[in-house]
Amino acid sequence: MLMKRRSVVVEAIGLLKGRWKILQDLNVGLNHVPQTIVACCVLHNLCQIAREPKPELWKDPDESGAPPRVLDNEKSFYYFGESLRQALADDLHQRLSSR
Incomplete structure (x- = not known):
């Protein structure tokens, strides 16, 4: 059940990273990380409301590795x-x- 929920979260993060390149390599000050992520989420929601086309899903390079182990x-x-x-x-x- 957790793996199903995880895949939804990974896809949501992939959509955000696909639309907002700054999130692919978040290189801002530690104090600005939360505001940057929230700003990208708000802008993403506005794009969804305006029916902008969905961006290409971003895949982190390390996602091609072995699947997480099941405990x-x-x-x-x-x-x-x-x-x-x-x-x-x-x-x-x-x-x-x-x-």
Whole structure:
């Protein structure tokens, strides 16, 4: 069920990245990332209302790799999420500390 929902999210992000090239390599200041994403979403919605043609779906280069593994149970899912969150937090801390 999660994989079905994930594919909807991936397609939505692909549409946004296809329409707004700035999102393909989001190279703005950390403080401007949320505003940039929201602005692109609002503009995308306005394009939808104006019936602009849909953009070509953007595919991230790493999406052609192996599919995400399916976890056996909720406990392993929790620990996988914990380790992923910790890795992301460590990476962010390292990036901010090196400035």
